[in-house]
Amino acid sequence: MEKDGKQKSFTAENYPYTDTTWVFVSNDTKIIKEGYEPPIHDFVLNDLEGVDQAQNILNSEAPVLLVISSQINKGHWQNGILENIIELKQKLYEQGIHTHFLTASSDDQITKFEFDGDAGFDYLNADETMLKTVIRSNPGLVLLQKGNVMGKWHYNDLPDPASFKNPISYSLGQLIQQQNLLLLLCYALGGLIFLILFMQKK
Incomplete structure (x- = not known):
């Protein structure tokens, strides 16, 4: 900003909002922190004619x-x-x-x-x-x-x-199948631990 031939820089905190005698001259932009960059970028899918699909x-x-x-x-x-x-x-x-x-x-x-x-x-x-x-x-x-x-x-x-007649149903079915497999593995592991402890007591 400029006033009476003198220039001064302001931030949002000390900007002279009520003093209308200051005249805008220019502004500077400074990156404080880089923005989020998605893990999948450059998602360009060109067909044989070079058109992005x-x-x-x-x-x-x-x-x-x-x-x-x-x-x-x-x-x-x-x-x-x-x-x-x-x-x-x-x-x-x-x-x-x-x-x-x-x-x-x-x-x-x-x-x-x-x-x-x-x-x-x-x-x-x-x-x-x-x-x-x-x-x-x-x-x-x-x-x-x-x-x-x-x-x-x-x-x-x-x-x-x-299974693809309803993709959303398929996705849920796949998730349930994975959860059931994990539950089965937990049961098997629990049974194995119980068997080991039982054998040690003998």
Whole structure:
């Protein structure tokens, strides 16, 4: 601020709100603390024409299944995994659930993968670090609905297509199954501890 030819800096605490003789000259902005940066950034999903489809996927009312392989040539496709994912994709398509294949692989690697597996995927190119942040499994599956993650699966734990008729119900069912497994493990551990203590008393 300037007054009588002299300039002075003010903060919000000592700003001369009631003294109208001060004239504004300029302001300085200083970062006190860096703002929150989300763990998943650079969420850009380019199709073969280079058009970003990220917002279409995140805003989709219908569920969307993402098959994620940060690098196709490093993925675990053996033991029928690729065939199971292709079958899953086809059955979900009949239920109105679209599947996208997200990868940071080169066009040549994608072409070879598609030709060898005759997979018929809708490929989207994305940042490798971002994909690994979403899921470490290669390949891994992520189910989205309206931008919310409804399920995540490792390639060794692929879901049953019949369970996808209601993604929210599937998500709750998956949670209940995990809770039941944890409860069963607790019972087993408790029984083992009881048996050890019983044997020591003898």
